[in-house]
Amino acid sequence: MAKSKFEYVRDFETDDTCLPNCWIVVRLDGRNFHRFAEQHEFKKPNDDRALHLMTKCAQTVMQELEDIAIAYGQSDEYSFVFKKKSRWFKRRASKFMTHVVSQFASSYVFYWKDYFKDQQLLYPPGFDGRIVLYPSNQNLKDYLSWRQADCHVNNLYNTVFWMLVQRSGLTPVQAQDRLQGTLAGDKNEILFSEFNINYNNEPLMYRKGTVLIWQKVNEVITKKIKLPKETEEKEVEVTRTRTKVVPLHCDIIGDQFWEEYPEILAEDG
Numbered sequence: 074m075a076k077s078k079f080e081y082v083r084d085f086e087t088d089d090t091c092l093p094n095c096w097i098v099v100r101l102d103g104r105n106f107h108r109f110a111e112q113h114e115f116k117k118p119n120d121d122r123a124l125h126l127m128t129k130c131a132q133t134v135m136q137e138l139e140d141i142a143i144a145y146g147q148s149d150e151y152s153f154v155f156k157k158k159s160r161w162f163k164r165r166a167s168k169f170m171t172h173v174v175s176q177f178a179s180s181y182v183f184y185w186k187d188y189f190k191d192q193q194l195l196y197p198p199g200f201d202g203r204i205v206l207y208p209s210n211q212n213l214k215d216y217l218s219w220r221q222a223d224c225h226v227n228n229l230y231n232t233v234f235w236m237l238v239q240r241s242g243l244t245p246v247q248a249q250d251r252l253q254g255t256l257a258g259d260k261n262e263i264l265f266s267e268f269n270i271n272y273n274n275e276p277l278m279y280r281k282g283t284v285l286i287w288q289k290v291n292e293v294i295t296k297k298i299k300l301p302k303e304t305e306e307k308e309v310e311v312t313r314t315r316t317k318v319v320p321l322h323c324d325i326i327g328d329q330f331w332e333e334y335p336e337i338l339a340e341d342g
């Protein structure tokens with residue numbers, strides 16, 4: 074086909090190919106979810122509906138897009154890790170980031186009512202995205218550890234903060250002052266002595282966030298088959314192995330998780 078005289082405009086497009094052999098991480102984060110949570114009456118500090126909806130959207134992203142090895146989410150954010158060897162969209166950063174964020178955002182709206190029932194969605198939510206490359210497995214593990222440590226620090230703070238406000242009747246400013254300069258041990262102690270809460274017994278999803286990995290699951294289905302010598306159809310049970318995206322709420326900072334699921338970091342995985 075003859076090229077038009079306008080073709081040269083393509084040369085203005087910049088190359089955004091991700092470096093080979095690096096883990097490609099896309100992290101998205103809800104835009105102004107402080108306000109979004111208020112407006113939609115999210116339970117404080119953790120709303121199960123909101124957290125489960127985030128995970129449903131992340132599962133959809135993993136199933137719809139190619140080459141995602143693991144995802145990690147907490148609060149209004151999710152990180153998706155694409156395999157080092159991925160050739161998806163010739164490793165163009167903008168393709169990875171925009172596909173992840175738009176698939177996630179449309180899923181958030183699409184599945185909203187399944188999680189929030191009568192709570193109407195009042196306005197269209199938005200998400201930002203960024204892309205970071207990690208050249209070594211250790212860098213990637215440290216990245217995920219950083220997000221899980223962030224989850225822990227914020228959740229411990231928020232748990233005590235909202236106890237002080239909701240149970241002890243402190244104003245948010247008073248609760249903030251009370252927690253100023255306290256260490257993790259002090260916060261655990263306030264929870265235990267004033268509210269009879271052992272922080273370690275708080276739900277794992279709140280304390281650890283959500284890890285999504287691929288797992289083989291056996292699925293039993295009933296199938297109608299017709300045997301060659303028989304006239305009637307017969308129902309038989311057959312077991313199929315499928316790979317599914319499974320949520321876990323476990324520690325990913327220590328070695329145990331990576332030893333249990335070595336295929337996640339495997340070169341040819």
Ligand code: DGT
Pocket residue numbers: 102103104105106107108110115116117118119120121123124148149
């Ligand atoms: P951004 O990301 O800069 O546009 O602004 P925000 O407001 O989204 O700030 P960010 O992402 O640092 O913090 C997440 C906000 O989302 C934070 O204000 C608390 C809120 N949020 C997330 N999950 C929950 C939840 O389960 N319950 C409640 N009440 N709030 C939540």
Ligand code: MG
Pocket residue numbers: 102
């Ligand atoms: Mg932010």
Ligand code: MG
Pocket residue numbers: 102103104105106107149
């Ligand atoms: Mg946000």
Ligand code: MG
Pocket residue numbers: 102103148149150
């Ligand atoms: Mg956030």
Ligand code: MG
Pocket residue numbers: none
């Ligand atoms: Mg197109």
